[in-house]
Amino acid sequence: MAVFSRRAVITGVGVLTPLGMDGNSFHSALVAGKSGITPITNFDPANLPVRFAGEISDFDAKNFVDKKDRKALRVMARTIHLAVAGAQCALNDAKVDKTKLDKTRFGVVFGAGLIAVELPELAEAARLSAHGQPGNIDLKMWGEKGLGAVPPLWMLKYLPNMLACQVSIFHDAQGPNNSITQSDVAGLLALGESFRILSRNHADFMLTGGAESKINPLSMTRHCLFEDLSRENDNPQGASRPFDATRNGMVLGEGAGVLALEELTHAQARGAKIYGEVLGFGAAFDQKKDGSGVTRALNAALKEARVAPADLDHINGHGLSTRDSDRREAAGICQGLAGGPGVIALKASLGNLGAAGATVELIASLMALEKGVLPGTRNYQHPDAECPVEVITAARPVKKNCFVKISMDQTGQCAAAVIRGGPL
Amino acid sequence: MRRRIVITGMGAVTPLGHSVQEMFSNLLAGKSGIGPITRFDASKFKTTFAAEVKSFDLGNFVIGASRWANSGVNSQFAAAATQLALDDSGLFSSGQIDRARLGVYLGSGEGIQDFPNMISLIALAYNPQTRKMDFPCFEKLGLEHFKGAQEAEQELHTTTAHLANHFGLEGPNYNCLTACAASSQAIGEAMEIIRYGDADVMITGGSHSMIHPFGVTGFNLLTALSEFNQDPVRASRPFDLNRDGFVLGEGAGMLVLEEFEHAKKRGARIYAEMTGYFSTADAFRVTDSHPEGRGAIACIAGAIRDSGVPVEDIGYINAHGTSTQVNDKVETLSIKKVFGAHAYKTPVSSIKSMMGHLIAAAGAVELITCVEAMRQGIMPPTMNYETPDPECDLDYIPNKAREGKPRHCLSNSFGFGGQNTSLVVSAFSG
Numbered sequence: 001m002a003v004f005s006r007r008a009v010i011t012g013v014g015v016l017t018p019l020g021m022d023g024n025s026f027h028s029a030l031v032a033g034k035s036g037i038t039p040i041t042n043f044d045p046a047n048l049p050v051r052f053a054g055e056i057s058d059f060d061a062k063n064f065v066d067k068k069d070r071k072a073l074r075v076m077a078r079t080i081h082l083a084v085a086g087a088q089c090a091l092n093d094a095k096v097d098k099t100k101l102d103k104t105r106f107g108v109v110f111g112a113g114l115i116a117v118e119l120p121e122l123a124e125a126a127r128l129s130a131h132g133q134p135g136n137i138d139l140k141m142w143g144e145k146g147l148g149a150v151p152p153l154w155m156l157k158y159l160p161n162m163l164a165c166q167v168s169i170f171h172d173a174q175g176p177n178n179s180i181t182q183s184d185v186a187g188l189l190a191l192g193e194s195f196r197i198l199s200r201n202h203a204d205f206m207l208t209g210g211a212e213s214k215i216n217p218l219s220m221t222r223h224c225l226f227e228d229l230s231r232e233n234d235n236p237q238g239a240s241r242p243f244d245a246t247r248n249g250m251v252l253g254e255g256a257g258v259l260a261l262e263e264l265t266h267a268q269a270r271g272a273k274i275y276g277e278v279l280g281f282g283a284a285f286d287q288k289k290d291g292s293g294v295t296r297a298l299n300a301a302l303k304e305a306r307v308a309p310a311d312l313d314h315i316n317g318h319g320l321s322t323r324d325s326d327r328r329e330a331a332g333i334c335q336g337l338a339g340g341p342g343v344i345a346l347k348a349s350l351g352n353l354g355a356a357g358a359t360v361e362l363i364a365s366l367m368a369l370e371k372g373v374l375p376g377t378r379n380y381q382h383p384d385a386e387c388p389v390e391v392i393t394a395a396r397p398v399k400k401n402c403f404v405k406i407s408m409d410q411t412g413q414c415a416a417a418v419i420r421g422g423p424l
Numbered sequence: 425m426r427r428r429i430v431i432t433g434m435g436a437v438t439p440l441g442h443s444v445q446e447m448f449s450n451l452l453a454g455k456s457g458i459g460p461i462t463r464f465d466a467s468k469f470k471t472t473f474a475a476e477v478k479s480f481d482l483g484n485f486v487i488g489a490s491r492w493a494n495s496g497v498n499s500q501f502a503a504a505a506t507q508l509a510l511d512d513s514g515l516f517s518s519g520q521i522d523r524a525r526l527g528v529y530l531g532s533g534e535g536i537q538d539f540p541n542m543i544s545l546i547a548l549a550y551n552p553q554t555r556k557m558d559f560p561c562f563e564k565l566g567l568e569h570f571k572g573a574q575e576a577e578q579e580l581h582t583t584t585a586h587l588a589n590h591f592g593l594e595g596p597n598y599n600c601l602t603a604c605a606a607s608s609q610a611i612g613e614a615m616e617i618i619r620y621g622d623a624d625v626m627i628t629g630g631s632h633s634m635i636h637p638f639g640v641t642g643f644n645l646l647t648a649l650s651e652f653n654q655d656p657v658r659a660s661r662p663f664d665l666n667r668d669g670f671v672l673g674e675g676a677g678m679l680v681l682e683e684f685e686h687a688k689k690r691g692a693r694i695y696a697e698m699t700g701y702f703s704t705a706d707a708f709r710v711t712d713s714h715p716e717g718r719g720a721i722a723c724i725a726g727a728i729r730d731s732g733v734p735v736e737d738i739g740y741i742n743a744h745g746t747s748t749q750v751n752d753k754v755e756t757l758s759i760k761k762v763f764g765a766h767a768y769k770t771p772v773s774s775i776k777s778m779m780g781h782l783i784a785a786a787g788a789v790e791l792i793t794c795v796e797a798m799r800q801g802i803m804p805p806t807m808n809y810e811t812p813d814p815e816c817d818l819d820y821i822p823n824k825a826r827e828g829k830p831r832h833c834l835s836n837s838f839g840f841g842g843q844n845t846s847l848v849v850s851a852f853s854g
Contacts, residue, residue: 046560047567075710104722108705112601114534114580120557122543123550130547134569137543139637143468146543147641155642156710156840160534160580161602165841168705174719177705177843178609181580181601189598193613196620202702202726217559218566225572283596283622284524285588293594296524300622411585413597 008198009424011272012094012260013363014086014209018054018253018350022089027367030375031395035237035349037251043217050229052236053215054253054351061085069170075153076166077115078254082356083163083211084170086256090207091171094260094272098171107175107203108168109194111186111210111355112160116218125149163211175203181355184318186210187257188358188407188415192281194261195417204266212354213254223252228322228410238379240352242319242345243326243391245384250321253351257359264424274422275366279402280305286328286412294332294408297416301404302336305418309340312418313400314374314392316365318408319345320352325410330387332414333406341400342390348378358407362419365403369421372398429615430852432692433513433680434792435505437485437631439475439673439779443508447779447789448796451804452825456657456778458671463635464539471649473656474635475673475780477501491590494573496536499583501676501785502631506587513680515625518690525624527595528584529614531606533632533784535578541569583631595623601784603839604744605703606630607677608787608847612701614681624686629788631676643672646711648748660781661808662745662774663752663816670746673780677788696795699832699850700731706842713750717758719844724762724836727846731832736766738848739830740803742790743820744838745774746781755836756816771828773821777807787837791847794833798851802827 013023018036020026029036036054045051061073064085073081087108091098125146129137156162161179168177176197180189187210194208214223223229230249232239241247267274282300286293302308315337318329333343346361353360368374376394383391401421408414436443439457440450450457457475466472480497482489485504492500515521549562576582584599596617602609607630614628634643643649650669652659660671687694704726706719713720728735744755752774760767775793782789797803802825809822832850837843 044559045563047563049567103707104704112580114578119546119549119559119562122546123555123557124552126543126547127550127552130544132548134544134548134565135540137540137547139465140468142543142637142641143466143470147469147644150641150645152645153711154645156646159601159603159840161839161841161843162710164602165705165710165843168707168842169709172707174705174707174722176703177602178600178613178703179602181599182584182597183579183581186581193598196616200616200620217562221563221566222570222575224567225570226576283527283598285527285585285594285597287523287588287592287594296594409581411581412588413581413585 006199006201007264008195008261008278009264009267010259010275011262011267012090013275013366014089014093014258015360015363016056016082016086016256017360018056023363023367027371030349030364031373033378035378037236037240037351039236040215042215045220048220049224049231051233054251055215056254064088075157077157078213079115079211080162080166082213082256083110084166086211086258087167087207090258090260101205103172103174105175105204106173107177107197107206108164108173109178109190109206109208110164111190112163112179112181113183113212113355115158115160116216117158119218121151121154167207182413183409184352184354184357185407185409185413185415186355188405188417189283191359191417192283192415195278195281198263204263206261207258208261209258209359210355211256212356214252214354215254240321240348241379242321242348243330243384243387243389244380245382247321247326251351253353255353255356255360257356257363259359274424275370276419276421277424278417279307279420280418283415286414289328291328291331293412293414294329294406295336297414298336301416301418307402307418309337311400311402312341313398313403314341315343316361316403316405317343317345318406319347321347327386329408330389333389342392344392345377358405362405368398369401374398427619428684429618429681429698430684430687431679431695431698431795432682432687433509435508435512435678436789436792437477437501437505438675438789439477444792451775451778452802454805454807458656458780461635464637466640469640470644470651471640472653475671476635477675491586495577497633498533498535498631499586502532502583502587505676505678506627509678509680510591514692515680523592523594525595526593527597527623527626528587528593529598529610529626529628530584531600531610531630531784532583534580536636537578537638538570538574539637545569593627602843603841604783604786605837605839605843605845606784608837608845609703611788611791612703612845612847615698615701618681618683624683626681627678628681629678630785632782632784633674634783635672635674658808660747660777662747662777662806663813663820664809665811665813667747667749667752669748671780673782675782676785677792694852696798697850697852699733700727700848702726702730703845708842710841713754713838717754719842720754720758720838721761723844723846724758727848731848733832733848735763738770738832738834740797740833741770741772742794742833742835743772743774744836745776747776751838753815756818759818767818771803771821771826772818773804773806775804791835791849794835794849798830798833801829
């Protein structure tokens, strides 16, 4: 299937996480076995059944972006702040001279989720239109008075395509631009699509990945109602236990993981540092809910990469820490990567960062290849017969130069990418 | 040689009908699907009208509609249009289909928010004296009153997941939400997935409804909607001098895209061939298009280049044509820049004059319109075109359908944030 010969390399990383705001400190914290999961402090979660998360407590996008862009931050939700800050970090790390980039060949593809409105923005409008009864509002009053009390650009603050669009505006990136909205797998699908865009010669340089924050009153309330969340409020750091027999739900988190992905000769011509190369990608749907979708995504990615399971240093798993998702993933890994290495599952330390999760975790593996030390998986103590995978628990030296990243979501979307470390 | 992609099935649920044929004949007749909003009491909104899908019942389209019991209409429209497109393609009645090579790429919108609960609970948790919100109070009320199953359905990945689960589509599964360009972009990326070899068949298109209080509020605040409440049918007037904004519509359009050899082998009926796709960003402002059409020009030129069709062979342009001052001016400018003198000889029309703007779903329905125009040899008009605008001086097929035999059509979609997508579809020539 290698119809095209243009190769895609990673030349910059931007990572904003509960465990560090740059690649080096993120890697050190993971190797030290730290957890970024803490009681929620960004708002008062007193009445929620879940009051802890992988929260970034001191994030201010103003500290990351150009002075000229700061004003624009006012019309962006926190998720978009994470996206533009993460993109700026990746661009800085790539050390690219923007004046020398062909702007029409500079694209942006992001994974994004549903963005919660900030409740106080609607409070005055709500007061003017409600009767003091739950579920009861006066739409005539809303139309007449309430509507006018909402900020004019309100909607644009929350559109999921504004991650990629605001990044394109900040950096004059006029090339292909897309926003993929497949929940937790969105960021890896975005990386896969960027890989294809470079390969089909529609761009030379891409910023790609994902960003998301659900750590706000509305998202947390909603997700408590339909998501399988761990409720171990007295044990935040031990609550996320991917593949462990005692796991009882995921932990939500927030962050951004952005990659500068570049066509190989373009990177070489400017003498860029190369973190690694995307060798193969696959996506599938696990309709039978038995992990066969994971297997097919893995097989497609390995086949394209021409890499055998035995060539992999480790598997960077999705490891959600719910009963169902980990069981399916483990089945998919056993089928697709027989003879392969062990698995790391970094949601144990970070929580589930939504659309940001896959690329944040992928960057952890890239940094591991770069530094020669692979972090282990926290909180894995009780092997589960339903998850017959070898979980790597302690940090260890890197042995091989390739890894595979798996991402999936609970409805069945799956993706896998095979990456080889640099220099090439 | 790259893999060729053909269209072998189409389905549509729109304000002008629940099938492609009904929709297209209404478009040719110049009928309007626009009227007062009935979904909720919009009587005091700045805009009180929209193009709603009428008397829709998912049970008339799919077996097992209960799967969508908690979904918003966006997901339900998608399910109905997918069933229509799959039936039309004969895909599942033509022997063994490798489900792993059959994927989905939609440009579908978000679900419908629970507006009454959201607003009433915010009000209850708000102290007007201190102008502060009591978040724990909101949490408690939210846990009591929001319905979990409905909240889950608002998430952006649920529409494609339902389709994959219901119809057994085990290949790549994507949704993009690039505002008003979404379903065109989805179709373009679905083409690329087949071209590359990641799948053989893709169900693609989009669905959306923003005809709900938050949607109308958001667009009214941006002053993007027409406020011509006195005569809704005449409100959407693309390229007319007196245009004053777009009209919200809703619905879904779905296509079955298939690798040519795959379609040939199973003896499928081929409607048309997808030949060109490109996407760009304006990288200018979130609210306005680039005034010189920088992104749109690169996008239109890119799609035509991708198709290999000379511009003078493009026989019809289905415009984005929203009926806003800026879009119609910049789109006209961009077409002229790419087509040169030939721009004046190329018929252009906007079906949004009759159907309103289906937002994420618009591009898919407009591409289907291009296919039907080629098949039936007649192009739909731009209705409500009365007063020429000196800055919009192309041939907009004013007010009456026109016979003609376009062999290649261009369909444009542009969205908030500076998203541009163009597609080229060609008559199938073996």
